[in-house]
Amino acid sequence: MTDRVIPINDGRRTKPFPPEGESGGSERTGQDRLGRRLHDLRISVTDRCNFRCIYCMPRDVFGPDYAFLPKSELLSFEEIARLARVFKGHGVEKIRLTGGEPLLRRNLERLIEMLADIPGLDLTLTTAPTAPMTTAMARSSAVVS
Numbered sequence: 001m002t003d004r005v006i007p008i009n010d011g012r013r014t015k016p017f018p019p020e021g022e023s024g025g026s027e028r029t030g031q032d033r034l035g036r037r038l039h040d041l042r043i044s045v046t047d048r049c050n051f052r053c054i055y056c057m058p059r060d061v062f063g064p065d066y067a068f069l070p071k072s073e074l075l076s077f078e079e080i081a082r083l084a085r086v087f088k089g090h091g092v093e094k095i096r097l098t099g100g101e102p103l104l105r106r107n108l109e110r111l112i113e114m115l116a117d118i119p120g121l122d123l124t125l126t127t128a129p130t131a132p133m134t135t136a137m138a139r140s141s142a143v144v145s
Contacts, residue, residue, distance in 0.1 A: 037091070038090070038091060038092065039091060039092060039093045039094060040092070040093070040094045040095075040096065041084075041087050041092045041094070041095050041096070042095075042096045042098050043080060043083070043084070043095055043096070043097055043098065044098050044099055044100070044102075045074075045075075045080065045097055045098070045099060045102045045105045045108065045111065046074065046099045046100045046101070046102060046104055046105045047068050047069050047074075047099070047100050048068055048099065048100045048101065048104050049099055049100035049101040049104065050101055050104065051101065051128060057100070074105075077107075077110055077111040077114055078114075080111060080114075080115075081111070081114040081115060081118075084115055084118060084121070085118060088118055088120070088121055092121075093120070093121070093122055094121070094122040094123075094124065095115060095121060095122070095123055095124070096124045096125070096126055097111070097112075097115075097123070097124070097125045097126070098125075098126045099126075101127065101128065102125060102126070102127060103127050112125075
């Protein structure tokens, strides 16, 4: 398998995201380059997972020496909530929290509370829970219900 680097900083975007509360312009099309309507967004809250599924995080790539992102490089919950509001303002209707395994992100229920406060947003979570994670899942479920 060859190493492939996917840049996190996309050089195609020359302007920073607009300040909170501003749309950033009048060309809010809500479509991609092929004219498809953008309405769903996946947000990965962590790059870590306790599984090594062959289709997602194969063991031969994500072995014991794999350098995951330092925790300081992950977006804060406030940054994720701000991005969610910006995308909601551009037509996104549904946000799916993913990972790695999103339940491994400490205090995830706090982020869920923040996102649940965004009016009209359909919020979902993709997980492959195991016994040790059921407590975190129960906390998150209690927040949403």
